[in-house]
Every structure is written in C-alpha cells, then in structure tokens.
Amino acid sequence: MLRKAGLAALLGAAVAAPAVIRSEYLIGTLILIYFFAFVGQGWNVLGGYAGQFSFGHALFFGIGAYTSSLAFIKWGVSPWLGMWLGAAVAVAVSVVTGHLSFRYGLRGAYFALVMLAFAEIFRVAATNWEWVGASFGLLVPLRGNAPMLFQFAVKRWFYYVILAMLLMATAGVARLQRSRLGYEMVAVRENEAAAAALGIDAYRVKLIAMALSAGITALGGTFYAQYFSYVDPTIGFGSANSIEILLRPIIGGAGTIWGPLLGSVVLGVLGEITRGFVKAYAGLHLVLYGVILMVAVVFLPHGVMGLWRRH
C-alpha cells in the first residue's frame, strides 16, 4: 500500500517535472538519466536476471541507432517504425551471437569477451562501410518540429517519450520477474546444473534473455540517434558505450527491477556535481565512474538495492 502510494507519487512528480522545471539543461539531464536507465534495463534482463555478463551491448545499441537512421535517410521510413526494425535486426543478430556463445558453453569472462568482440566487428565494419557513413557516421536530417518523424523542437517531448519507454521497460521487467521465464532465468544464473536437473533448458532460457535484452537496448539506440540527430561507429558500437550501458544496472543492483534507474540517478547526480566542480578537466567524470564502479563492486556486490534488501 505504502509502496504503491510512493510509486504513484514518484510517477506524478516525473510527469509534472517539465511543467515545473524551467531549465532546458536540467530537463536534458533528466532525459539522459532516464535514457541510461532504459538501456540499463535492457542489459539487466540478460546480465542481471539471466546472469550472462555482456561486455558488448553497444552491439545492439548501435544496430538500433543505425537501422532506424538508415531507414529514414535512405528510404524515408519514420524512425517510429524504424525503431522496431532496429529492434528486429538486433534480435536476429542476438540469436546468432547467443547461439554461438551458449551452444558452446561460454560463460563468465569468455562470454563477456566474445560479446565485446562482436561489437568491435560491427564497429570496424561500420567505420569502413561508405554506405553507412563510414567513420563520419550518420546525421539524421532535421525536419523541424516533426512528431511523426520522432523529432521535436522542444526537449520536453523527448522527455515524455523516454519516460514512457522507461515505464514500459520497467513494468515489463517487473512482470518478467514474477513469471516462469523470470524464475528460470534466475535459476540458470544461480546454478545451471541444478536448473537443468529441474527440467530447465538453460540454452533456450539464455537465448530468450539475450533476444529480449537486445531488442530493448536497440530501441534505446534509436532514441539516442533521434535525440542527438547523430550516430557514428564509436558512439554506436564502441566499448565505452558498452561500459556506459552496464555501469548503471551494476551500481544500482543487477537483477532487480529498480537497479538500473537507481544506478542512473546516482551516476547522473554525481556526474553533474563533478562537472560543476571541475569544469576545466574534461573527462574527469570517467575517472569518477571507474572509482564508483570499484567501490560498488567491492562494498556493494548487490548494488545500491542490496543495501535495503540485505537478508
């Protein structure tokens, strides 16, 4: 009851925020917090719930960003449709990478590295392929205020789009957690042999987790491309992006519903503070990320969520 009231209040505050907050800059900060929570939720399905630590989720992010942008630039397809095309391509690619990884029993660091390698293959391919803009990348042509084309003149609308996406992803993961599939993912994560002894096909469960995770992450990629009107091979497929994607759910609490959002809020706030203090030192926030990640891994193995879920 109290929990429901709290959630309703939070949601009300999130919906009302753009009406109250006058600063475009602050709205932009919130958009990025939601955005990273969204792609983090995508990673969370595979890395958190199913326990398969992907170090290359930029692969799916990049596929989403590139697919919708190319469909728009080359054939005039609205990115609203393009984002689902991107998700479909990402799911197809994820089934291939998932099959190659899981059929041959890759786990832990080996799986993480294979995912990194797949993302790198796509980054190098995109860098050398003229048709997709090569190293320069893709500029999404601006059409002014064109809601049908996923373009808005004011940030407020991007804010509502990413808020809606985050709500749907969070509700979906909450539902997953209580479903048979969700329990099967957790069982595979906690102990694969025991899961198999109980009739769970670990390969199938991991492949489904991979596909769901890839689809969500790709939708985030399209949002990014529309919001910044730009994507290039490093932004899309680069390892720095892979790290950005996994950082927040791990800090907030992998395998929990609220972990990605919590981690994103923590990093968003800390990022703003350091930016204010040390404007002169560009890139210092990356050093800070590293320190926070180390502290989180050592002292909070179950993320910030672990603080009040400790048994």
Added chain:
Amino acid sequence: MTTLLEVEELSKRYGGLQALARVSLSLGEREILGLIGPNGAGKTTLFAAVSGFVRPDEGRVGFAGRNVVGLPPHAISRLGLARTFQLVQPFPRLSVAENVMVGAFARHPAPRDAHRHALDVLELTRLDALATRPAHTLSVGLRKRLELARALATQPRVLLLDEVMAGLNPTEVDETVAVVRRVRDSGVAIILIEHVMAAVMQLCDRVAVLHHGELIACGAPADIARDPAVVAAYLGEEIH
C-alpha cells in the same frame, strides 16, 4: 511388479579409471533401492549417467518407454526422473519456497499454481515454516532437505537421492527417513545413495553394492549385510 527404470550394462571410463563396469540394475514401482559402496565406487557417476549429466561409453537406460542415454539432463528431468546433488546446489538468493517453485514449474506453468504446489511439497518435507527464508541462510541439514523438496516438486516418477543424510545429526536423519518414506508412499520410486547404514537398513527394499565400478551384490538388506564379498569390499579380505 512393473519396472520403472532399467539400467543395462552401463559403462563409463575416465582415462585409466573404470568408473562403471557393465552395471545393470532395475527399479520397480514404489521401490526404494539402496546404493552403497566405498568412496570412489562409482555411485555418483551412476547417478550422473542415468540423469544425463555424464554420457556413458556403453549401455542403455530404459525409462518412460525409451532409452534416455544421449538426452540432455533437462529432457530426462521432464520425462519424470529427478535427482539431488551430493554437494547441495540451492539457488542461494531465492527463498526456500521460490527454490521449490522453480522445480514446480515443470508441471505447473502458471506461477500461482507452481507456488501452491511448492507449498504442498514444503509441507510434505516439513520445511513449510521456513518458506520465506533465503536459501543461503539454511543449515547444511536443511539445505539437503531443500534439495530433496526441489527435486520432488518436479513430480518425478523416479527420484535419485545422493547422500541426503550425510552430515546430519541423528534427529535430522530420523526426520529425513520419515520424509523419504512419505515420498515413497506418495507413489515415487527411489534410488538412495547412502553411507548412513541404519537409514539404509530401515528404508530400503533392496540394496545394491558397487565396488570399483562393478555391481558386486544386490538383494535384501539383511542378506547384503552378511554377504562375504560386501564385507570384503568394506573391510578387506579375511586373513587366513
């Protein structure tokens, strides 16, 4: 008595070690078969081969009207053959009830039904008071009981129990003996690897003895205890 499980001439070799040498066994309906033998005799390997975790070099395992050798473990489990692990393998971050629920999903796809069935199994195994406890907080004895409950939740026709009484105190052994008996009475056939001989003598209809991967005796518990070959395997040859 109808035969539920038929192990025929099962062999497994690890390099120079013959872990199983043409072992044949059968298990009838509602039977409890004890599987004993010194450490390294091949008991756990036999379980692993029957449940699909290890692929035997030769032989067949007849279950549910087919040869299940070559099937993956999850497929064999779905046919109705469940096992526990000698080294218990709970899902540590799930609660006791959720652990059992994961097993219950095998026959009850809806979470609500699975949860209800899990609670029934917890009652049968006398774990109901601990339903909401995280599995990693249980003592070894209770973890072994949880291991049994989880396997049971898949509603198997054959249950392979690997040393579910080792390391328990006498009270816990008595409790587990009562639980195993109740499980059998509910219609499940059981093979029991066990070193606690008092439990084996009380529970088992027949006892099979493995030594160096070979089946050296199989029969009623009282006869097995007097069998010279079995005594020799455990205590060494008599000195003349």
